Amino acid sequence: MTGICEGRVVIVTGAGRGIGREHALEFARQGAKVVVNDLGTARDGGGRSGGPALAVAEKIEALGGHAVANCDDVADWDGAARLVKMAVSAYGRLDVLVNNAGFLRDRMLVSMTEHEWDEVIRVHLKGHFLPLRHAAAHWRERSKAGERVAARVINTSSGAGLLGSVGQGNYAAAKGGIATLTQVAAAELARYGVTVNAVAPAARTRMT
Template identity: 65%
Template sequence: MTGICAGRVAVVTGAGRGLGRAHAFALAAAGAQVVVNDLGVDPGGAGGSASPAQQVTDEITARGGEAVAHTGDIATSRGAASLVALALDTYGRLDALVNNAGFLRDRMLLNLDEDDWDAVVRVHLTGHFLPLKHAGAHWRAEAKAGRTPRARIVNTTSGAGLHGSVGQGNYAAAKAGILGLTLVAAAELGRYGVQVNAVAPAARTRMTEWTHRDAMASPAAGFDAMAPDNVSPLVVWLASADSHGVSGHVFEAEGGRITLMEGWHPGPTADKGARWTPAEAGTAVRNMLPDLRPPRPVYGAGR
């Protein structure tokens, strides 16, 4: 197959359904050989099945593409290492890693169990870190051997990580952590030919439908702005060699809109030149607040 990713090998985690599935198909259509990872759990992280990953793999193959299924747990070092090894053993190279796997266990903070906190942080944040670490180690070895890659990592954050989301403290914290991980990885891995970016998608998936069934509207006639496939073209471009020079960025993607996020920047400042008293500090803060650009509201606040 020909396309923007022809000759490249891409790994997609959580590719059995939803956004990951759309990314896997789009990468294959763009010419990539795809490693389709999915543990096959339900939207809350329970169970497990090889079927979702294998079904996507079979469909890519039926369409004339090349794909192989991986059903290991990428939130473990063993599973992440085997994911990278499968790409290298099957196709002899690795060019792009799309970190996408995740599930939800929504609770208000005071009702959130430690196990539900740990499980969500583990799949999203650790599930990004370990594949990134093992893929990055391979690319570092390639660079040191004089074969500097044109490698790409695309992480998946969320509006919840950018702005907060009521009832999703565990998910929001993990997705905010992915933002920090993306910036550090872009700074550390650039010397080895690795570019790292993050995408905050807004799309109708099994996970969002499971938690927000009443809020998810049916697609109107014509363009379906909430289709997962709308996010994939940006992911494919970021995974391609054509995205040379683009690293350390965060994008929001929804429907036909792509937004470059600007992140934290210093705002109003007060400097006394000496130690504040508590009362003075409070007065300084209140004087600065009117000059602060209003933040976007936390999702679900005020309902």
């Protein structure tokens, strides 16, 4: 499999299903080596299974690409660190981070619980920050060692984060935070050869 990402090493979080799965498959079609991260949770974030990540990695391998599955929690400091280390251990480097993992716990503000608020903010916003934090340290180290780094971060915001969405106060706040985090990261990491952008996709997936 060859293409515009030939030889690049890519992490995609939340890549077991939906948009993340399509990110992973297309990167592989374009020649990238992919670390497929997914906790394998239910739509509400409950449960855990390595099946979805493994299935996508196996599909990529069957198509002639290169992939490994990872089931670490991206909203956990050590889990996000292990994710980045897996990419470096498996393929010697990391070039692209696609932050995509997330889930919904929709509720009107007057009915939302503290747990529903905290969990969505944790998975979406903290789950973007931590992989970005550990990936950035990897790229800074390479840059300071004299290497010319050309790395990419693609974050996942949402129309809800840009315009608001009734019944999604937690999700919209997290996605708005991701948009702003993206701007800060772009300004801070440019010196190390890293570009940081965000997309705000709309798709009919299991989550929507």
